[in-house]
Amino acid sequence: MKSIYLLLFVFSSVFVSAQVEDAWVYFKDKPNATTYLETPLLMLTQRALDRRSNQNIALDTKDIPIAMEYVDQIKAAAGITYKAKSKWLNAIHVQGTSSDITLLLDFAFVDKIDFADRSLNSTGKKAKNYKTSTINKKLETKVDYGYGTSQNQIHMLNGDVLHQQNYTGSGKIIAVLDAGFPGVNTVQPFARLRDNNQILGGYNYVLRDANFYTGDSHGTSVLSTMGGYTENALVGTAPDATYYLFVTEDNSQESPVEESYWAEAAETADSLGVDIITTSLGYSNKHTNPAYDYTYADMNGTTTFISRAAEIAFSRGMLVVASAGNEGNEVEPHISAPADAVSVLTVGAVNASKTRAYFSSIGPSYDQRIKPDVMAQGLGTVLSDEFGAIVTASGTSFSCPIIAGMLACLWQANPTKSNQEMRQLLLQSADKYSNPTTQYGYGIPDFSLALANGQLAVVNYSKKDLMLYPNPTSDAISIVFPQESLSGMLTIYTILGQKIFEKEVVSNTVISLKAVTSGMYLYQLKGATFTATGKIIKQ
Known part of the structure; x- marks a missing residue:
């Protein structure tokens, strides 16, 4: 299931009735595919189409909207509650009794049903997640930001070198998928974003309304590490990027439907032409209903709904950046989903001295791929809370968006690069690229090296070079x-x-x-x- 990756863990006391199950219902086809492929602006904005064209990514059936006539028939079925949909996976998320959900197989257009409790599936694979919460332009002249105490988390990555050349994320769009954004519309650290119209919009998938300035303030703090700006106190890693804010986390329970909300939000981000998705949510164990829990064996990049959606998001030309997790000191210390997806840039946490934070989840993925991918400061990160106070907090929740913001700056400097090329630039710049580990992955990126590599078109370089x-x-x-x-x-x-x-x-x-x-x-x-x-x- 899902967990907001803060350091302090709070477990939900909400119980799910044993009679009600979560399931994904997959459809066999998309009957209107030809119409949409011939008129792509019916499904994607021009900016999204331009991103595909710039990266030579062809449209395919995953881009086609789900057949609403199928959805409507499922909605009308007895005992079924419709929760979310995914065009990429051609599936909808429903709730109901196992018997009522199983009857949906009688519809000719239904391909298969996957229960979140996998003991109910015909293939019988057993189905783990933490919910956590805080308690507590070209260069005209050298730009010197008043970073204040946020200096270290940017300088550690040599991100200030990019800022000094006015690579500050301008022209790039970041979608933040999180738990809520209270205070972003009122408090001072976000005034610069508001005044410059850098918040493009958003949506609350949990409440199904446009009020995304509500919910848990975790998203507020995450956003502040990228877009926050308080002179001599806090400067985010991408102060000039623009942002969409999507609420996909339901704080009232730990439910598989949050994975479906996430997929739906990622599809919206794609259609709007977003460049980077950053998410500090993760799904592994400790669901409200333990039958929905995942195990380490499921962290293979292909089992969970959210990881499959994240991989498709990357295939559309976006970068996806995810928190590694805060289970590094637990009995099961490994990364969760979607951090296990192959193409997702998974970010662990270090302290101010570049030493791995004790809580940062480790790799590898269950199928033995290097994870996490990179590290950034996640212990004692400087950020804003929902009241506008500049505070510190800890968790891979914050090392993740720090990297996402710097990637926006790097991509601004290399506008013709594909998302695959950007991902490789980042990894090759990291200090353990030649000798990755299960604790650090490829290590701490050096964005000044990544910038040099991108602008000089050098394939291989190292810190041994001047x-x-x-x-x-x-x-x-x-x-x-x-x-x-x-x-x-x-x-x-x-x-x-x-x-x-x-x-x-x-x-x-x-x-x-x-x-x-x-x-x-x-x-x-x-x-x-x-x-x-x-x-x-x-x-």
Whole structure:
């Protein structure tokens, strides 16, 4: 089932009647497929179609809306309560007694039924999840944000290097799938988002209405790590991105229907042209009804409804970023769903000193793939609560959106890259890429390296290399040393040997070349143990 990944665990006391079951009813076909494929704007916005076109992703039957005539017949069936639908999986989520649900097989258009309690399925596979909750533009000039205490969680990823070049998520859309967003419409840390119309909308799938500024404040805190802005206190990783806010978590119970709400929200995000989905929800064990629990064996990327939906979301050209989970110190410490999906970027948590947080769920997936994928600060993360107070909290709930926001910045800098290329850029920049582990995955990303890789089109690189990028450049260059402790004297000469610039620099220094005329220049970078020379082309 689902869990909001905060550090403090609170278990629901709501009980589900043994007579009422959850199930997914799968349909055999989509009778109106031809009409939709011939008129794609009936099902996807132009921005969504452009994203597909830019990544050479063809439309297919998964994009076709579910047949509502089938849905209506199921709704009218005796004893059946309709809860959600998924066009990607061509299925609807229903509740009712096992006998009433089984009778739905009499409909000619019904392909199969999967009960959440898998002991009721004909194949008889047994069917685990925590609910947790808090208690407690091109470079004109170097941009220096007043990060305040949020500095560390961004600098750890060298995300400030991207911000300094005005890669702040502008032009990218992030969908946040969470438990609720109270306070986002009123408190100060979100004023910048509101004033700039960066909240594009949203929906509450639990209540089936447009009021997404309600529910648990977990989503508020998650959003603040990306879009929050309070000068000298909190700067999110993607302050200039735009956002859709979707409520998919029902705090009143732990129910499989939340997986279906999630899938429905992800499909909406796809249709609206969203670039990145970030979700700090997870499904494993401790459902309200224990019969619905998953086991580690189910964390294979293909068993759970939500993981299958997340994989389809990636196939549509979006990036999907998910929390690894907070069960790292539990008897069963492994990741949950959808963090187990193959293409999902699964994020674990470290402390301010880059050491794995004790609660961060570990890998691998049950089928032995590397999980988590990457790590970011999730212990003592600086964020906003629903009242606008800048506080700290812990959980992979927060390391996840920190990465999602930085990915928006990186994608802004590399607008022609596909989601697959962006995923690889991120992994290759991480500090354990050559030697991943079950605790850290590929490690902590270095977004300055990822930026260099993307702009220089280098396939392989490492922290052993000195980098000066972008080159050619129109405004500025950044310098990355093989080790952060290194420094050196940078001198730039004209092609005739005239010195025009000299300065002591450290790693991630951004040098403005705006005042330099176009042409070719020579540089020398000299440190205590190395000397590097080369050419710079100013466009």
